[in-house]
Amino acid sequence: MDRRQRKLQDKKKKREQAKRRSQVLASRRPSDDELLARAGARAPFGPCFVSAGWDDLEVARLVTLIVTRVIGPGQLLPHIVLVDRTCLGIKNAMTQAPTPEDELDELVETVGTPHGGMEECEPLFAQSVIYHALDYARKLGFAPNRDFHEALLSPRPETLIATPWHNLERPLYIRGPDDDYFRNIARLRQAVGNDFEVIAFAGLSNDDAPSELDDADDEAEGDE
Numbered sequence: 001m002d003r004r005q006r007k008l009q010d011k012k013k014k015r016e017q018a019k020r021r022s023q024v025l026a027s028r029r030p031s032d033d034e035l036l037a038r039a040g041a042r043a044p045f046g047p048c049f050v051s052a053g054w055d056d057l058e059v060a061r062l063v064t065l066i067v068t069r070v071i072g073p074g075q076l077l078p079h080i081v082l083v084d085r086t087c088l089g090i091k092n093a094m095t096q097a098p099t100p101e102d103e104l105d106e107l108v109e110t111v112g113t114p115h116g117g118m119e120e121c122e123p124l125f126a127q128s129v130i131y132h133a134l135d136y137a138r139k140l141g142f143a144p145n146r147d148f149h150e151a152l153l154s155p156r157p158e159t160l161i162a163t164p165w166h167n168l169e170r171p172l173y174i175r176g177p178d179d180d181y182f183r184n185i186a187r188l189r190q191a192v193g194n195d196f197e198v199i200a201f202a203g204l205s206n207d208d209a210p211s212e213l214d215d216a217d218d219e220a221e222g223d224e
Contacts, residue, residue, distance in 0.1 A: 033095050037149035040069035040077040040095075045123040047076075049108050051115035054129070060086045060165050060172055064111060065126045066118070067152060074101045079152040080111055081130060082145075085165040086172035087196075088184070089137025090130070090144035095152070125161055127153050132166035140171060140191045142184075171196040 046068035054063045063083050068076040076099050082092040099107060112118035130153055134144060144150070171188060175181060175198055188196050 033147070034149075036077060036095055036098075037079075037151050040071055040079070041149075041151035041154060043069040043071045043077070046070045046101075047104065048121050048123050048126040049112070049118040050121045050126065050129065051112055052117045052119060053115060054119075055164055057164055060168075060174065061115075062091065062174065063129065064115060064118070065121075065129060066108060066111060067123065067126050067130075068099075068104070069152060071098060075099070076101055076104060077152070078104070078107060079149060081148060083130060083133045084174060085129070085133045085136070085163075086168050087137065087140065087174065087188070088142050088179075089133045090148045091176070093145045093148035095147070095149060124157055125163070127157055128161040129163050129166070131156060131160055132163060136167065136171075141187045173198045175200050 048068065049066040051061075051064040053059075053061045063085065065081045065083060066078050067081070068078045071077045078096040078099055080094045080096060081090060083089070084091050096107065108118050134150075137144070171192060173184060173188060173196060175184075185198075
């Protein structure tokens with residue numbers, strides 16, 4: 001190998017090393033979403049909302065909460081959280097772009113449409129519903145959705161309010177259309193054996209499940 005080729009190889013090696021360093025630094029840099037969450041965590045709570053049907057004691061429902069932080073004069077940072085109180089915990093979450101206070105009603109109406117509306121609630125109530133669900137799901141081995149920012153709920157209250165469906169003795173898995181059903185059933189069985197119940201989300205039948213999962217459901221629902 002001549003001198004010129006060695007120099008070219010050295011340059012190529014240095015470029016590759018610089019590229020790798022740049023990729024490492026980029027991976028450590030917080031996303032815009034994380035930066036918003038950090039800013040919101042230092043701000044006071046604004047209005048909070050919970051979807052209608054949260055207090056139904058006959059049917060376990062997924063509930064949506066909107067928790068806002070006041071990040072400036074007339075500016076709110078909304079964090080929207082879809083909660084499964086009886087099994088999976090935080091199923092989905094989204095941090096909305098900073099929203100003018102006078103546009104909050106429109107956001108609440110849009111988010112609440114699938115639930116039949118939303119009701120304003122105290123921050124402590126919203127925290128209680130979410131932290132109860134988090135605790136229950138973690139006990140079963142389920143982590144919250146990756147877009148959930150616990151910092152926007154903090155600090156955790158010393159005492160949570162008792163809320164409906166917050167500490168079910170036997171997990172109730174509400175099977176949704178986008179769930180990883182195999183994984184969820186396996187994780188539940190690992191955590192509690194067959195001591196859980198499975199029901200289908202509206203519009204989805206358990207008859208659609210693969211046969212081996214039907215067997216798992218039959219065992220889970222029949223082991224009483």
